Structures are given as structure tokens and as C-alpha cells.
Amino acid sequence: MNTWRNELRRFLLILAAALVFGLLVGEISFVLLIALAGYSGYNLLQLRRLTQWVAKDSHKSDTQPPESTGTWGSIFDSIYRLQKQERLASDYLKNILDKAQESSAALEMAVVMINKQGTLDWWNRATEDLLGIRYPNDRNQAVTNLIRDPRFADYFHKEKYSQTLRIEAPGVSGRTLEFQITLFGEHEKLMLVRDVTQLHRLESMRRDFVGNVSHELGTPITVIKGYLETIADNLDSFDSRWHKPIEQMRSQSQRMENIVRDLLVLSSIETRAAPRAQEKIDLGELAQEIKGHTQEIMAEKQHNFSINCPNEIILLGQRSELYSALSNLVINAAKYTPAGGMIELRAALDSTGVKIEVEDNGLGIESHHIPRLTERFYRVDPSRSAESGGTGLGLAIVKHILARHDSELEVKSTPRKGSVFGCHIPRERVLD
Ligand code: ADP
Numbered sequence: 001m002n003t004w005r006n007e008l009r010r011f012l013l014i015l016a017a018a019l020v021f022g023l024l025v026g027e028i029s030f031v032l033l034i035a036l037a038g039y040s041g042y043n044l045l046q047l048r049r050l051t052q053w054v055a056k057d058s059h060k061s062d063t064q065p066p067e068s069t070g071t072w073g074s075i076f077d078s079i080y081r082l083q084k085q086e087r088l089a090s091d092y093l094k095n096i097l098d099k100a101q102e103s104s105a106a107l108e109m110a111v112v113m114i115n116k117q118g119t120l121d122w123w124n125r126a127t128e129d130l131l132g133i134r135y136p137n138d139r140n141q142a143v144t145n146l147i148r149d150p151r152f153a154d155y156f157h158k159e160k161y162s163q164t165l166r167i168e169a170p171g172v173s174g175r176t177l178e179f180q181i182t183l184f185g186e187h188e189k190l191m192l193v194r195d196v197t198q199l200h201r202l203e204s205m206r207r208d209f210v211g212n213v214s215h216e217l218g219t220p221i222t223v224i225k226g227y228l229e230t231i232a233d234n235l236d237s238f239d240s241r242w243h244k245p246i247e248q249m250r251s252q253s254q255r256m257e258n259i260v261r262d263l264l265v266l267s268s269i270e271t272r273a274a275p276r277a278q279e280k281i282d283l284g285e286l287a288q289e290i291k292g293h294t295q296e297i298m299a300e301k302q303h304n305f306s307i308n309c310p311n312e313i314i315l316l317g318q319r320s321e322l323y324s325a326l327s328n329l330v331i332n333a334a335k336y337t338p339a340g341g342m343i344e345l346r347a348a349l350d351s352t353g354v355k356i357e358v359e360d361n362g363l364g365i366e367s368h369h370i371p372r373l374t375e376r377f378y379r380v381d382p383s384r385s386a387e388s389g390g391t392g393l394g395l396a397i398v399k400h401i402l403a404r405h406d407s408e409l410e411v412k413s414t415p416r417k418g419s420v421f422g423c424h425i426p427r428e429r430v431l432d
Pocket of ligand 1: 378
């Protein structure tokens, strides 16, 4: 403000001096014209120096501003200060970008940025090795054109990114990659890809091992159980002190058989890919079948078991698997509910699919156990579970089956009040 006032003062002084001089020489207009032309000429000269200075590439070099005083001097200084601040800020950002690029280049994991049109924006060095993507040819290419596996296209478009996807590396057999996508910004996607070949191999070795061991144990256990049953049927021919041990051996061999059976079911679900062909499953009919097969346990414990399922809900999936999952939930409800309980198997259609639930008014589960229920051999109360003939594998089987039907197990429970075990089957699997 001060410089502006000074400039105005200077201009008025020049005018006053020109006026006085014009009066003295008797040529007011001529002298005034000369003074104004001189003032404008000076300003034009400063403007020229300014444009010449600004035209130099200030981003590259620190060019000093032209020497000047008054208003022009302060304009040059202000522009110089702004340029300096901008240079510092851009150096800082460049430094951060360089560091981000260096660290992402050092990562063994592929990092890919995908814009909202689904095309590649940026990727790190590991991406070129893992996915065979090349710079600059593949820039702005659609990611689903570069990774041509239909399972990837499905994963990419369905946007259920809480899960990861494992598939073979494009063009390299025997290499397994795991994909994880996260949404950010305006529907942009950050895709992380890592090589999990070793892990995948170890997992399949473990699965094969469990499958083989269970298979090998099957025959000896059946033989032992067979003999023990024959012995138990002829208990009278044994000394009475053997009665209890024989009964215990018989019930434990039954338990072993159950465990081996469940382990085989689990390993077959884990190793076999979900079949592409889907069966049409009448949910109401399936529920009635479960009711029929659980009649004995319900009657034994005098439970009131009801089914509440609207007619004609047809699901697409594997019937035997869904039967196994739902009957596991119903049998658990019967096992963990004291005699005379209420158990309900219900289903309801909504706009996004079908909700299926099994509710009981039994023992309930403390909340800290709930996240671990689907772990193999996890039991809330090991002694009670063993007593009820449980193997600790039932809910692990349920979880796998539901995952193969694009769903997951949801558990709500209150200790001493009861539990609700349910799942939501998405719309794509419901036939209209
Ligand atoms: P198990 O063969 O022992 O029943 P599951 O995997 O089926 O194994 O269940 C795991 C544990 O979850 C059980 O040991 C039991 O403690 C608990 N559980 C399952 N269903 C219920 C239920 N409806 N009410 C109370 N607890 C349950």
C-alpha cells in the first residue's frame, strides 16, 4: 500500500514540476506532454524487463530479479519470493515422489494403479515381472485385456474386494499369484499382486496330507470299530470289569470314525474346485428333508423344531453341499440346546438375495469365541462338545461350503439365551 502511495506521490510531483516548468517557459501543454511521455516510457521499460525476466525458465535456475526501485522494485521482489516458495514446494514433492517410486520399485509385490475407466495408470517394476506388463505400450490398456483369466474379470467386476483372488500367472504355468484390490479416490483402484507359489504348494501339500491320512485311517478304524461292536454285542461273555472299557473303546472308535469322515469331507471341499454346473435346489424341500433326517435327535431331546420357509425359493448351487451345511447348523442347534428347546430353520427373500437362519434358545456363546468358531477343532467347551459326539470340524465345513456359494456364515449369540447361525445367499444364485 505504501509503495503504491509513494508511486502516486512521485507521479503527482512529476506533474507539478512539469506544470511549474511549463508556466516558466510559457509552454504548459508541451512540457506536460513530455513529462507524461517520459513517465510512460519508464513504465514500459520496466514492463519489458519484467516480461524478459519472467520468460526465463524460473523452475530450472534461480535467476535474480532485475534491479529496480519503487513499485517496480517491490513487484520484482514479490514475484521472486513466490517463485522461490513454489520451487521449494515442488522440490519437496519431487523428493517425496522419488522416494515413493524408489521404495515401490524395491518391492517384490506388484503395485498397479487403475483409473475409474479400468485402465492402467501406473505400476511398479515388479509388475513387469509378475504380470508381463510393459511400459509404455500397456499404459491406458484395460486391465482385463492384459489379465485374460475369466476368474480375474469376474473378481474385478464384482467388486467384492474384501476377499483375495488366487490364479495362475498369465502365461507362466506353475506360478500362482494372489490379487487384492482396494478402492480409493474417485472409484480408482489399487491392485496388489504377490507371488504365492510356495505358499500355495505348501497348502496343497497339507491338504493332500490330511486327505491321504484320513483316507488311510478309514479302513483300520472301520475294522476296529466293527470288532468292538461285535464285542459290545456279546458283553455278557466278558468279565464285568471289562464292560466299561469296552463301551468307552466303542464310543471313542465311533468318534474317530466321525473325525475321519469330517476330515475327508473338508479336504474334498478344499481340493475340488466348485463345479461350474449349478443344480436347482428347492429350499423348502431341502428344509423338509433335513427335518426328516434330524427327527431322531429332536425327539430324543424333545425339541420343538419348526421350519419357516416360503414356497418355491429355488437356489443355484450344489444340493449335497447345502444340505450338509444346513443340517450341520440344525444338528448343532439341537446338540447345544438343553432338552425341550425351540429350534427354527427359516428363510426369507429380500431384494439382494435369500437370508437363511437357524435359531435356537440354547446355551449361546460368549462373544469372544464367535470369530474363532469356524477354525478346525475349535470348541467353546471341549468336554461338552466331545460328550455330544462333536468333531470340531462342522462349522469349518459350513464355512467352506458357504464360500463356494458366494456367502459367509454370520453368528449372533447371547450366552444362556440362544444363537442364530445364518447366511445370505446373493441374488445371482436365486432363480425367479
Ligand atoms: P462340534 O463338532 O464340536 O459341534 P462345530 O464346528 O460344529 O464343532 O462347532 C464348534 C463349536 O461351536 C462347538 O464346539 C460349540 O461349542 C459351538 N456351537 C456350535 N453351534 C452352536 C449352537 N447352536 N449353540 C451353542 N454353541 C454352538
